Amino acid sequence: MTFQEWKINLAEWLLLKVKYPSEYIMGTPGLKRFDQYKEKKKIILTLIPSHDNLGDHAIALASKTFIENEFADFEVIEIGINDIYKHAKALRRARHPEDMVFIIGGGNMGDLYRNEEWTRRFIIKTFKQYKIVQLPATAHFSKTPYGQKELTRAKKIYNAHPRLLMMARDETTYQFMKQHFPNKTIMKQPDMVLYLKKEQQAERDGILVCLRNDKESFLKTEERQALLQAVRDEYGEVKTFTTTIGKRVSRTSREQELNKLWDQLRGAEVVVTDRLHGMIFCAITGTPCVVIRSFDHKVVEGFHWLKDVPSMKLVENPEMKEVLRAIEELIKSGSSYKNMPPREHYFTDLRRKINGDAL
CATH class of the missing domain: 3.40.50.2000 (Glycogen Phosphorylase B;)
Known part of the structure; x- marks a missing residue:
């Protein structure tokens, strides 16, 4: 480990220690919390937000709706961004061989939103034995020295995971992922919120x-x-x-x-x-x-x-x-x-693609 990598590790550790005292990073409280799921295959949907941005909450809702519809034979366990640290050990204890981890997408991959990016890396490192699906995301690592250091760290962690599937929701991110994560399966998919369909209204004004x-x-x-x-x-x-x-x-x-x-x-x-x-x-x-x-x-x-x-x-x-x-x-x-395209226009065969059957 280089001195620079050691400093980044220390910074991540200190951030988590402050945010989650005594039970940060795979703490012991509630170790049996998910034991009832041991015999059931499940999808852990995580990086769920608790802030005030409804766009991110719509992504979480759409992702859960997609899983419930398309992976109906799996249990769904939602874990918030601030809870994955304390529940990680209990989730791994209850692992079924077919379990997967889905990380919700959005615009927080990169150095613009540090907490989300560092939590994503923690998930990828901690659940190394699971298939991990990064749902459609936008990546933005700035050209600043800090941004490039963060990119170096992300590349090391992402590329080390043996079964990480990554989805880009735009062409720039798709090309970025192909360049920096060359051994990963990369797909291009629209934002998950397009999976939702809401009732339309004929009378409009203003x-x-x-x-x-x-x-x-x-x-x-x-x-x-x-x-x-x-x-x-x-x-x-x-x-x-x-x-x-x-x-x-x-x-x-x-x-x-x-x-x-x-x-x-x-x-x-x-x-x-x-x-x-x-x-x-x-x-x-x-x-x-x-x-x-x-x-x-x-x-x-x-x-x-x-x-x-x-x-x-x-x-x-x-x-x-x-x-x-x-x-x-x-x-x-x-x-x-x-004249909005139907849901199938964007998400046909996505389950088969995630399972590796249609890539």
Whole structure:
């Protein structure tokens, strides 16, 4: 082990020690917690969030729905991102030979969200005897010295796992994974939220806007404010929404919170958003959507899965006049939002692919 690797290991250890005192990393409490599952084959669905981002909670819900539908012969055990450390030993104790670990996808692979990335590495190291499926993800390791050190560490851990299947939800990530994890099975699949289908609504009115104000935003603060004002000037009162709701969401409350937002989207004539899941939520609720790019490739390439849907319009260079033109075109197009591809368009044979039968 190099000195640099030792420092990264120490940093990970200290972070976990602070977050999970006395029971961090495969602690002993509840060692028999999952013993009732010993004779049952199961899928451990993990990296489940507890923060306020409904996009990530929708991924978790969609992933569980997919497993329940497509792997109905398996038990499903959901383990939160903050619980996998203390339950890992009990889960391994209850292992069935056919058990698998599914890691939910999203945009947290890389150095942008350290806790999620380090937890993913812990899972991959700890469950080395299991088949692990990384569900569709976007990878972003920055070109900074820190980002490249994190990439080096990730490559070592990911490549050491003998049965790690990785899914990329965009072309850039797909090529990145093929380059850095050359011995892994790599697949390209859309975001899991497209597995969900929600009831559509015929009567719609008004414009809804959801624009990021964080490190993933392409627009500067003044550009965001000017765009919002331009839409108001053109269409009168404009309502805003966010997929980060300002309170922690649990596995028991996530569907209720998601349904609140989906109900709001169903009533809009057009949505304007630069959030990937703002776009995808529009897709599954049949809501016309003007899509603005984010700071990286995530939204633009995520749009490629929906480019043939008439109710979706991408504005890569979000000048006000282009956004206003796209809104007007969608309003004039009427009910074309009903032409969303069926679930099978994206997920046919995914179980067979995961099992290695259709690759």
